[in-house]
Amino acid sequence: MKSAASRPALLRTALIAAACATPLLAFGGLVHTAAAQPLSGPAADYPMVLGAPFAVDGVTYTPADTLNYDAVGYAVPDSAGEGGISGSHRTLPLPCYVEVTALDSGRTILVRLERRGPMQGDGLVALSPGALAQLGLTGAHAPVRVRRVNPPEVERALLRTGQHAPQRMDTPPGLLTALKRKLGILPPADPRPEVLAAALAGTAPTAQPPVPTAPRPVGTASAPQARPVTTRNTTPMPAPRPPLPSPVASPPKVAAPPKPAASAPVPPKPAVAKPAPAAKPEPKPAPKPEAKPAAASTGGGYAVQVGAFSTRANAEKAAREVGGTVLPAGKFFRVRIGAASQDQAKAALGKAKRAGYADAQIQRAP
Template structure:
């Protein structure tokens, strides 16, 4: 009898999950773990996917998508700590959520299926909503990107705490993400402070014309007085000119041929060694290492920041191909740089 009752309860649970109602939530891992185990590494395993389900006529199929990166809207829902609900990513898993309004980015642990109504991309707990700096009672545009944080950060989120916010998303990437979501983007140059005075066009002062050169009065030139014509001298009888022996022309010295100019050395081919693709520079080393794992890159310190790069690449073509892959992974500001 007891076994039959258990089977009946399990069947009812599966039927409720298949209906896709507001209470059809999948969470994991198993609640059989102790509180200590839930806060340790075992609390993240095994990850649960679950069967496809329907919300408002749309079928959602959970999948273990490692490079998940999407934009949509977030809503606030119940939940502990800095957690969230998602319709398709494994449970539990970790995502970076970015506000498309401010660029602020935080780490969130996904623990449940949802939202179970509407078309919003993710539901955030009050703690996550507050850390992201979103206004209460609203739907806000966000970016959700799956990540693989270090165990220290996982432990903090499993215990109900929060980890420091990530580096803010740069304005250029925010603009691209807003366009991807279909939001209107206002050019920065068109924004005029409401309280400030209207800008006054600068008055261009005409350049003074160069001063005219003063004309110098020319003194009248006196007319020359004609000199008296000399009397012609008597013409002497012509004396025959002596015949001179022809002077031999000097033998020209051979002019040495000009030394040939050395041919210009062939321009040394620009070495393409030392080409890298830099995804970004981070003040947090752990964050930089996380990004490096995502793009199979390396971390190097430069002053007070940690650079994440791939390479070196043997030529520009290989570097451009690597740049395209890094940008496709979500790092739109990545660029090709040379060592160091």
Template sequence: MASPDDLTGPGADYPVVVGEPYRIGDTLYTPVDTLNYDEVGYVAAQSGARGYTAAHHTLPLPSYAEVTDLSTGRTVLVRVEERGPMNSNALVAMSPAALAQLGSQPGASIRVRRVTPPEDQRAMLRQGQAAPLRMDTPEALLVVLRRKLPASGSASLQPNYDTARANAPASAPARPDAANAPIARAPVPASSSPAPAPVSVRPAAGANPASRPLPPLAGASNTPVRTPAPAPAPVAVRAAPAATVANGRYVVQAAAFSDRSRADRVARVIGGDVTQSGRFYRVRTGPFANRSQAEASLAKVRAAGYGDARIFTND
């Protein structure tokens, strides 16, 4: 007989199960272990479910996700424990308690983003308790997300992720070959083992993110390797803007990782740079000369799936 610790302790999060493709009506769903899963769609109710949990068609079980109401920006953390919803193409089905915490009704437009929360918050969800509310999504980003909403079903916010392949009609091939496997089209390679978790950059309650100074960015060059031009004049013209940007005060930090290759991959996605700070690698964009430029970059970084991104100053 399983002990309470087996059901609510850290070991209850493992092994993570992806599962085989399955059908609901005319739709074939293919579970995928997508680390940066990020989609918009609509919510359904998961009647009879306990705690602050959710059912999802393709996310690994168990996993954790932030759910944001696109009308209010309110964001909650849930533990994905089941497949579903089984009676609709809604993006996610939430337990009554989770839906109440979100303050939403079935059919509300939402965003679902897979995250790796700290262990204390995982423990709360495993024990059926509510995790603390996440930071509200700003209205500027909500406007962008609402534009991505489809009339029904869901839409991915990851540029290289094909939702249609994960939720394919039943007439699609049941056994795709390796070249066309959905997992190969995901933005981050899938893995059945837990990947190194990004270090959360969410500030503590009451903290002012902009007041936490960071060292200046390393001056990594983004200039592609080219055959030297016959005349040196174009080189001089291209160097001037870089010097101006390097003097900017504001940077946007998307995330920090303990693994350099993972940081490099995220930097390529958002067009940022990687700098080392101790044993962590920070992924940032900028620097920017003023806060409005930084806020514009922040909105793009968050829309790319990094909702914990923050603006920092270099002084």
């Protein structure tokens, strides 16, 4: 049994041990709390995850870290996306950042890819409701372009916190036309006129009967047709020879009169008129070579076809940029620049190409 004198010493020892243990417990709690908090800031984008290959509708997809990824396809709603500007992709690393462009309007936004998908259908990318709203898409299957980018940390931080990054510059109509042709929703470049007209009107082209070769009137827009070569004999015909004069019977001899007496004067012999020679026919002039008809001179006006747009707003915007006019063509709106001469048409074509309309071309005005 311990004495009463030793009890204060034991109490002091217990208090010191408790005081030393309290900071350790507190530090352990801080460490556990910090480990439970999710990463934020730039560290939230690393490490990027690829994952194992997987199959969707019988097609196997292998994730890969493709830095220059640039593809066209269709955007679908992302059922897993709740808020913010996010999306799903099948092969790009997670997370990563892409620019998504709506091919119907040219509007482009920045999207953070955070999930794998879409897990059914032929969609290229699945977008959250916020991304669809910022891109101006309402349908469930819209043509888009997806291009991987490396945005600055300021824009990354906005998307990580569910906010919108600044909207990109609209894609010019010329590039949109090329992207639509790549996706297969527009015919190839420089098609036949009837195919292009049918594509703009949204109908199938009808078979046209062959046009016979014939001279075209002055001022037509098409190139002159090849004419069959006709060989003409341009050697002048020789003039006909004049007929030989017919022989003329000599006049009968007249008996000499008796010689008069020496005193009488001798009368002169009568002059016998000689027949005039037959008149020679005048030679006919040689026929001149037949003059070939002069080639028809080219006339008429010109027009520069800038592009065709699915919305009037985009067409009017393009018309203001190049100084052209908007012409409805079925479901599309064409932008054209009129020109009175070929030089003016070439100048208007250069202006359209400098404005970003690479598919602009010169046409003859109807």
